[in-house]
Amino acid sequence: MPHAFDMASLEFKLPDLGEGLTEAEIVRWLVEVGDVVAVDQPVVEVETAKAMVEVPCPYGGVVTARFGEEGTELPVGSPLLTVAVGAAPDAAAAPGAVPVAVSPAEADSSVDAESSGNVLVGYGTGATVARRRRVRPVAAAGPVAEAGPAVVPVVEVAAARSAGPVPVISPLVRRLARENGLDLRELKGTGPDGLILRSDVDSAIRSKEQEPATVPAPASVPASVPVSAGASVGAGERVPLRGTRGAVADKLSRSRREIPDATCWVDADATELMAARTAMNRPAGPPVSVLALLARICTAALARFPELNSTVDTASREIVRLPGVHLGFAAQTERGLVVPVVRDAHARTVEQLGAEIARLTESARKGALTPADLTGGTFTLNNYGVFGVDGSTPIINHPEAAMLGVGRIVPKPWVHEGELAVRKVVQLSLSFDHRVCDGGTAGGFLRYVADCVEQPALLLRTL
Incomplete structure (x- = not known):
């Protein structure tokens, strides 16, 4: 049976x-x-x-x-x-x-x-x-x-599953192809075992843009029918605020509503910092990034000014000073701005900070960051100098209490040892929650950061 x-x-x-x-x-x-x-x-x-x-x-x-x-x-x-x-x-x-x-x-x-x-x-x-x-x-x-x-x-399984997923190097590559109307099955991957890379999709997009478009001849418009040149003006394109973009919008809006923020800034001579970085990178080993040096300076500054490594509990009307530094850093990706978090940054060396920042940055580019990688920060470092700008007034990453902004490092005239010289200058800006501290504390924090940039030997006291 x-x-x-x-x-x-x-x-x-x-x-x-x-x-x-x-x-x-x-x-x-x-x-x-x-x-x-x-x-x-x-x-x-x-x-x-x-x-x-x-x-x-x-x-x-x-x-x-x-x-x-x-x-x-x-x-x-x-x-x-x-x-x-x-x-x-x-x-x-x-x-x-x-x-x-x-x-x-x-x-x-x-x-x-x-x-x-x-x-x-x-x-x-x-x-x-x-x-x-x-x-x-x-x-x-x-x-x-x-x-x-x-x-x-119920079941329509073909001998060859041509409708199955196509191997690509990252989910971002799938999205890029979809947004540009490309069929991944028609692309030939140049990666291992035919893996489709970002460069393969970019090449296909360029080829598609170079193809002559077939445009139908416009229909004639009767003279008696008026044509309004501004008929579509004002309609505009509607982009849903959801996903990452929506989350960023919600967080920034909440920050502006709830946090009485203020910003102070200072120019600093970064010539010695850049020289120290060059010296660090001479021996064999992973290179030390400027961002890793600035991250280490931030953790040293927060140890001296713990008020800025805190959050405000509005329900109980209390300032909560946090025991460790989980340092967020702003990273721009194809999906928008994300802020990965380096856990226990206060306990890491410059080399360890650099390695973790590099790992998180690579994950951000691939769209592979986990929710745990993007939450729990206590202080944020924003290097907007990569966009070629000198200064900004950062919006605090709610519910944190402060954010340090770093502009581009460029040669500028500077008075050095009593004489005019060309030095590498950077503008530093600090946005802070005025509920957790006054201007004296914020100014002291920013001045200490600037002093470490100008004289990196000051960091030796905290190493």
């Missing part, structure tokens, strides 16, 4: 992504209805207010339904997809079982489906057995089944 299928259709919901995140936007589906998925295989790429991540599915089986189109924003707990899973102790006895193509090394009739780690899924008279190793489902046929609110074909 043939064995009956032990089937189940499981619903996978958008999981809690941590850090208080309550929703995410579907950026790209990585599977189609009818695809066979393995346990912990990424099935969808989503963007939260903190980062862009690939979400793995905890079930193995066949995708029977997807919920939400790309660009849809879903709250945590909403259904993402349904997966049909099941198992049969004797696959050969299952009615209507469909064979699968396996590699010769895997062809072993003495090993049954259950003991070899196979996954059996079936619907009525159709079933598919798929190995968790390299498996290519051959075909499956059967009636349709209901999944959620819609009726969809």
